[in-house]
Amino acid sequence: MFIDKPKGITSYDVIRVLKRKLKVKKIGHAGTLDPLATGLLIVGVGKGTKRLKEFLELPKTYYMEILLGKRTETGDLDGAVVEQKEVLDVDEQQLKKVIEDLEGEVELPIPIYSAVKHKGIPLYKYARRGVKIEGKVRRTRIFYLRLIEILKDSCEIVLKMEMKCSKGTYARSLGEELGRRLSIPATLKEVRRLKIGEFDIAQAQTLEQIPVS
DSSP: OEEEEOTTSOHHHHHHHHHHHHTOSOEEESSOOOTTOEEEEEEEEGGGGGGHHHHHTSOEEEEEEEEETEEESSSBTTSOEEEEOOOOOOOHHHHHHHHHHHSEEEEEEOOSSSSOEETTEEHHHHHHHTOOOOOOEEEEEEEEEEEEEEEEOSSOEEEEEEEEEOTTOOHHHHHHHHHHHHTSOEEEEEEEEEEETTEEGGGOBOGGGSOOO
């Protein structure tokens, strides 16, 4: 089953809704999306849960909007601003070089607000308590990173981009790293998962489209 996850709820919230609608107990998903993220979520029901592991290994494709001039504690607009800078323009040649350098094998920080565990406890729980954990990084692969458009107005600059990456890549970390290499604070404004392997968002249904059993 392919679900188009809406913004504002967790991936497990999607599972809870489907459990009620489908009246099943055995159900799971292949690859978490942040609450502010939208897009393709592969859901396994009943015996279909046994196949979920194979989907976890597939590359993911995302549409992203990266806001320049602001960095938050969470890496997206859900967090408090920790750094801000007026950005009136961006050097497009420098941006092109940074994008090229980010393609291929790259090490990216794991966000402190993530479900990755340290001593059996998710990092976001430490972050919420104000407990500092030594920064963790993850080696990942960016198959491609494409600039779609640069949006400029008097208040902000937003980079519209598309990325295909290996599993375990955080779009939030990519946005922050791109900003760091430009010497500009940056945060993820929007993210939408378009593909998991060759499975496309066009195949997905919204939660409202799923009938009650």
